[in-house]
Amino acid sequence: MKYLLLKHYRGGPEPVEGWTTMDRWTPDEVDAHIQFMRDFAAQLEENGELVSADAVSPDGTFVRHAGEGRPPVTDGPFAESKDLIAGWMIIDVDSWERALERAAQLSAAPGAGGQPICEWIEVRPFMSEPPSHDELAAL
Helix, strand or coil: CEEEEEEECCCCCCCCCCCCCHHHCCHHHHHHHHHHHHHHHHHHHHCCCEEEEEECCCCCCEECCCCCCCCCEECCCCCCHHHHEEEEEEEECCCHHHHHHHHHHHHCCECHHHCECCCCEEEEECCCCCCCHHHHHHC
16 A cells, blocks of 8 residues: 655644754754655665655745636745645555554654654555545545
C-alpha cells in the first residue's frame, strides 16, 4: 500500500511548542535537518519502502480554467499550498501502522537547537482506483 507523507511549512492541526520556521534556524541547523532527510530517504530506499521524495519551492500560484484563453491566477488571500507544503515522501509499506511509524520517525527531524521538531506529518493513503459516486457521497 502506498502512502503520501506531507511535510508542512507551518505546523499542523495544533501548534508544536517551540516550533519555528526553517528561515529562523542557523545554517548548521538547516544542514543537520537536510542531512536527516537524506539519511531517512536512504534508509527507506534500502528497506524498499521509498517510492519518491521531493522538497518543493515556496514559489507558486493557483490557476484554474475561466474560459478560453484567460486562466485567472491568484496569489491569495487564502492559505495556499506554497505556504503549506514543504515536501513529500511517497512510501510503499505493508500497513497503515507502518506508515504511521515511518511518519513519526520523519517528524523527529532535527530543527532549532538540534532538537527534534516534532512536526505534524500528514499521512494519506493512495487510492487503488477512483471512488464511486456512492463513496464520494458518503464523505
